[in-house]
Amino acid sequence: MKYILQKAKEIHNLSKEEIVKILSVDDFDDELFLTANKVRKKFVGNEIHLRALIEFSNICSQNCCYCGIRRDNKKIQRYRIEPDEIIEIAKKAASLGFKTIVLQSGEDAYFNIEKLSYIVESIKKLDVAITLSIGEKTLEEYQILKNAGADRFLIRIETTDEKLYKKNHPNMSYQNRLKAIKNIKKAGFEVGTGILIGLPDQTIDSIADDILFFKKINADMIGLGPFIPAENTPLETTKHGDFNLSIKVLALTRLFLPDINIPATTAMETLHPNGRKIALQAGANVIMPNLTDEKYKKLYNIYPNKAGINVFSNDDIEEIKKQLNTIGRTISTDYGFRKTSKYNKIS
Numbered sequence: 646m647k648y649i650l651q652k653a654k655e656i657h658n659l660s661k662e663e664i665v666k667i668l669s670v671d672d673f674d675d676e677l678f679l680t681a682n683k684v685r686k687k688f689v690g691n692e693i694h695l696r697a698l699i700e701f702s703n704i705c706s707q708n709c710c711y712c713g714i715r716r717d718n719k720k721i722q723r724y725r726i727e728p729d730e731i732i733e734i735a736k737k738a739a740s741l742g743f744k745t746i747v748l749q750s751g752e753d754a755y756f757n758i759e760k761l762s763y764i765v766e767s768i769k770k771l772d773v774a775i776t777l778s779i780g781e782k783t784l785e786e787y788q789i790l791k792n793a794g795a796d797r798f799l800i801r802i803e804t805t806d807e808k809l810y811k812k813n814h815p816n817m818s819y820q821n822r823l824k825a826i827k828n829i830k831k832a833g834f835e836v837g838t839g840i841l842i843g844l845p846d847q848t849i850d851s852i853a854d855d856i857l858f859f860k861k862i863n864a865d866m867i868g869l870g871p872f873i874p875a876e877n878t879p880l881e882t883t884k885h886g887d888f889n890l891s892i893k894v895l896a897l898t899r900l901f902l903p904d905i906n907i908p909a910t911t912a913m914e915t916l917h918p919n920g921r922k923i924a925l926q927a928g929a930n931v932i933m934p935n936l937t938d939e940k941y942k943k944l945y946n947i948y949p950n951k952a953g954i955n956v957f958s959n960d961d962i963e964e965i966k967k968q969l970n971t972i973g974r975t976i977s978t979d980y981g982f983r984k985t986s987k988y989n990k991i992s
């Protein structure tokens with residue numbers, strides 16, 4: 646096992662069998678986390694990138710079985726924040742010092758390409774990087790949004806196990822998802838993808854494939870989190886994903902893609918009181934504080950009891966800074982693009 650970890654640290658790759666071994670045995674977890682932490686420090690340093698998250702609509706035309714804002718959930722109150730109000734929130738984020746604004750929503754057709762372009766163009770004037778997390782679009786639409794000034798795009802593959810994908814995504818197709826990821830790259834975005842950990846019937850074997858997939862597509866960002874059952878969904882009575890396994894996948898992802906951006910996600914924090922700190926010490930280098938107004942934020946329930954940090958004032962930023970300092974980390978003041986690396990050329 647020590648040999649496998651050393652190998653991962655040096656060549657940033659492992660066989661599927663070796664990944665499965667690491668994921669299946671827990672005796673070497675501390676060593677895995679320490680190794681990932683060292684690799685994180687060497688390649689991306691001690692700076693944490695803060696991304697201001699704005700959840701601007703929970704209206705969604707998709708019906709993902711795990712997701713609390715799926716179309717068929719008639720029991721939640723739906724909302725959308727109008728473009729000019731989104732821009733106001735972004736202004737506030739920029740004035741608080743955020744250098745990246747993340748715009749996330751369900752797949753809500755109200756936000757057509759004209760509206761989205763207007764939002765992106767307006768926010769771009771604030772001298773910030775823009776990340777979109779708004780689902781599947783056509784190549785042409787991705788290109789328009791890139792030209793409007795968006796820099797990055799998040800779209801999780803959710804799982805690379807095609808059967809599991811099909812089961813959890815009625816009326817969606819794995820091939821379309823893959824194509825969307827490729828088109829996002831083609832349009833020139835930095836691309837972020839990722840998976841859910843612990844979906845019912847997901848295997849360790851398939852998670853090993855997921856990690857190899859991240860490497861193969863040379864993702865610039867990877868977002869991972871344990872699955873948390875949400876009310877009024879087909880999976881509401883199932884078990885949540887394992888926190889420790891999620892951290893192990895994060896650590897392995899850092900070893901495989903040493904220079905990318907990896908957030909400590911809200912789902913990790915939701916399952917463990919120290920989730921964020923643990924993730925930051927096992928390979929993560931990004932946090933995404935929520936800037937969405939309280940009245941909307943509580944409605945963006947992709948899963949229950951969503952934790953996460955809220956930032957509404959300078960004091961909140963100071964508090965984050967203080968907490969990060971206790972683990973030897975500082976807040977970055979740059980845009981936080983991926984640091985390019987010879988290790989991650991597309992093969």
Ligand code: 5AD
Nearest residue numbers: 711712801871872873875912947948
């Ligand atoms: N538990 C954990 N993560 C979830 N997501 C959606 N629903 C859940 C859930 N119940 C994740 C998906 C999606 C991201 C925005 O949130 O992976 O891509």
